[in-house]
Amino acid sequence: MKSLEHELHCPVCKEIVKQPVVLPCQHSVCLMCASEVLVANGPHPPSPSMPRSPGHGTYPGRRRKEGPPLVMMFPCVPCGRDVELSEKGLTDCLRNLTLERIVERYRHTVSLGSVAVMCQFCKPPQTLEATKGCADCRSNFCNECFKLYHPWGTPRAQHEHIQPTLNFRPKNLQHFTLAADPSFRHFQLDVSKELKLLTELNFIQAPLAPVIDTQRSLAYDQLFLCWRLPQESAPAWHFSVEYRRRGVVPGGASRGGIRGGLAAARWGWQRLDEVSGTSAVIDRLEMDSVYVLRVRGCNKAGYGEYSEEVYLHTPPAPVLNFYLDSRWGLHADRLVVSKEQRGARSVPGLSLLQAADHALTSCHLTSDLLVGDVAITQGRHYWACSVEPGSYLVKVGVGLESKLQEWFHLPQDMASPRYDPDSGHDSGAEDALDSAPPFCFLTMGMDPLTNNNVPSGLTYPLPPRLGVCLDFEKGRVTFYDAHSLRPLWEGHVDCSGPVCPAFCFIGGGALQLQELVANRNADQTPVRRVTIQPRVTNLNNNNN
Known part of the structure; x- marks a missing residue:
């Protein structure tokens, strides 16, 4: 081993060669050492005794003043003389790959303590020394066996090859066994406090269905x-x-x-x-x-x-807004109109007490008429009212303005409907059967609802609110259940002149006009439009 190590030394630095290059004299030196020597000596002109190459001398295309090219000379220690290099210097010198492999294997053998690692796949007695190791196969191979067991294009060709060794380390952690259980099957944590805090929290909830x-x-x-x-x-x-x-x-x-x-x-x-x-x-x-x-x-x-x-x-026609007119034949001792003039109540007065003989025999009762302050001359109109369930009899309908004034001027007693099956037949149809009646009323009270224009006396359940729709052009009045707008009855009325909403009280009773929805939030009651002429004016007109 000592003699082998001496052969691997560089003649310049006296150390084991590193990246050896071959000189023209076939000796090998370190690339770094040769570069330092050339830099120190520099280029030299060629000597006269040195044979010239065919490119030197005078030939066509070459200038006479140009001298011979400089020559790179390297002093080779083993040869004891200067070796001429080419114009490119060490660039043309080849690397000594064989010497590099020898140096590598020598260093590896020395690091193993001079114990050679043999190929595990060579057949004896021709077992060669291993040159490569495989971390995946965990085996050592020579060059031929490594190529044989790791052919190109197969998954084994992707194995990781290392230096030959006798102790292979695990490639990954899959070969280790975990000391702890990663599943947390036996792990317990007390979360009672957290659960208590969560149950005490009051999260905001969306409102329920109204x-x-x-x-x-x-x-x-x-x-x-x-x-x-x-x-x-x-x-x-x-x-x-x-x-x-x-x-x-x-x-x-x-x-x-x-x-x-x-x-x-x-x-x-x-x-x-x-x-x-x-x-x-x-x-x-x-x-x-x-x-x-x-x-x-x-x-x-x-x-x-x-x-x-x-x-x-929605109503079948535009809503007509009007108020009760208290100037037409109103008996203060029997009829009381509210301050807003949207309701009226009939109470027993002095006149009924004086007519006790009539009242005790139940033969006649006095009727009180109340009209609206608006006269209708065209179009379709709708309004609604409610009658107190405890009322005796209340007539709701329409009538000609002229006939209503005559009623006020010539009031008459009427038979009690409790004993007369054809009660309240005040349509005026007795005088002119061929023409439309001047009045059209529907009687409410005493629980059932009675149609006064039909002799047979149709009765309906008392609705909470009664709706009236007047079609002036067709001379037709339709009565509805204002809550469901179910038609109750339809009649005709004479519309040759202005027609007014009218209400008639027989005995005690109460009436309330339906308030407009627009007036519920209004600051003040709108101004009333009075279109019915007062009684004095009408009398003056008759005298003229």
Whole structure:
């Protein structure tokens, strides 16, 4: 080994060669050592005794003043003389790869303590020394065996090759066994405090579905909707009210073809957002239509569920707003009109006490007539009123203004309807059967509802509110259940002159006109328009 190590020394640095190059004299030196020697000596001109190459001398195309090229000379220690290199110097010198492998194997053998690692796949007695090791196969190979067991293009060709060794280290952690169980099957943690804190937290919840008050909600001149939240519901910051016409499918489709599709595009779901209170007013609605309405609340948690859908029917004609006129034949001892002139009550007075003989025999009762302060001369109009359930008899309808004035001027007693089956037949049809009657009334009270214009005496259940619709051009009056707008009865009236809403009280009773939805939140009552002429004016006209 000592003699071998001496052969591997560089003649310049006296150390084991590193990156050896072959000189023209076939000796090997370190590349760095040869470069340092050339830099120290520099280039030399050629000597006269040195044979010239064929490129030197005078030939066509060469200038006479140009001298011979410089020569790179390297002093070779083993040869004891200078060795001529080419013009490129050490660039043309080849690397001594064989010497490099020998030096590498020598250093590896020395590091193993002079113990050679033999190939594990060579067949004896021709076992060669191993040159490579495989970390995946955990074996040592010579060059031929490594190529044989790791052919190109196979998965084994991708194995990691290392220096031959007798102790192979594990390539990855898959060969190790974990000391701890990573599944946490036996891990326990006390989270009772955390659970208690979570249960004590009060998260904000969305409001529950509101409950619509069907008794207070109504459709009159405008649509008034009222609702409330359940007691167990979370508070709501505001509400969203949605409505649409019935029969129109949301999204634009309809049951009426092309025409229905246009109506659907106009009357799909419409919304009133951020309604602060528990009621809402909706205006600009179509007449004689059924609307579907629903409400939902909203707070920080978002929108809640929708309420149940309710249906409200709008009046068949524009609503007529009027007040009770107290100037026409009003008996202060029997009739009391409210301050707002929207209601009236009939009470027993001195006149009834003086006529006790008539009252005790129940043969005759005095009727008190009350009219509205508006005369209708054209168009269709609708209004509603409510009669107190304990009323004796209250007649609701319309009449010619001239005939009503005659009634006031010539009041007559009328038979008690409790004993006369054809009671209250005051339509005026007895005088002129071929012409339309000047009055058209429907009698309410005593629980049933009676039609006075029909001798047979049709009766209906007493509705909470009665609606009246007058078509002036057709001379027709239609009575409705104002809550559901179900038609109750239809009659005719003479419309040759102005027609006024009229009410007749027989005995005790109370009447209340339906308040406009628009006036509920108004600061002051609008100014009344009186169109009926007073009694004095009419008497002067008759005298003239």
